[in-house]
Amino acid sequence: MCDRETLELLDETSAILLDRNWKLATAESCTGGWIAKVCTDIAGSSAWFERGFVTYSNEAKMEMLGVNAAVLGSNGAVSRLVAEQMAIGAVRHSRAQVSLAVTGVAGPDGGSAEKPVGTVWFAWSGPQRAVDSALREFRGDRREVRRQAVHHALTGLLKYLRQS
Numbered sequence: 789m790c791d792r793e794t795l796e797l798l799d800e801t802s803a804i805l806l807d808r809n810w811k812l813a814t815a816e817s818c819t820g821g822w823i824a825k826v827c828t829d830i831a832g833s834s835a836w837f838e839r840g841f842v843t844y845s846n847e848a849k850m851e852m853l854g855v856n857a858a859v860l861g862s863n864g865a866v867s868r869l870v871a872e873q874m875a876i877g878a879v880r881h882s883r884a885q886v887s888l889a890v891t892g893v894a895g896p897d898g899g900s901a902e903k904p905v906g907t908v909w910f911a912w913s914g915p916q917r918a919v920d921s922a923l924r925e926f927r928g929d930r931r932e933v934r935r936q937a938v939h940h941a942l943t944g945l946l947k948y949l950r951q952s
Contacts, residue, residue, distance in 0.1 A: 853877030
């Protein structure tokens with residue numbers, strides 16, 4: 789998925805990270821590591837990409853990122869609080885200074901009236917700012933929902949970094 793627009797996003801993102809001597813960690817659920825793949829498709833990304841967590845199950849979110857079981861139980865995996873805890877956990881459980889997290893319903897099954905297919909929560913965390921989060925509802929099949937989520941996560945990361 790490293791199209792021209794994504795490469796431009798990552799060029800600017802990597803320049804900011806390198807300038808600050810920061811590294812990025814990703815915490816992904818519905819995107820299944822796609823964001824980490826796009827980042828590491830770029831030669832030299834080891835200078836700014838620290839690690840990626842693929843936490844598809846609730847157990848993985850709790851074990852690898854420290855997401856609170858009560859928060860998962862009361863809010864569900866696809867929620868603002870879980871996305872924020874994933875982002876915070878990615879920084880805490882890595883050597884990165886900044887992170888992004890994605891959790892959602894990519895489909896074709898798993899949606900509900902409250903959280904239809906295409907519902908995706910994002911969060912970004914760093915050392916100098918509070919966690920930012922955003923909700924998006926994407927249209928399309930599973931691949932298209934995931935593709936849009938990857939792009940939005942990276943766009944949001946660049947915005948977060950610019951404001952930090």
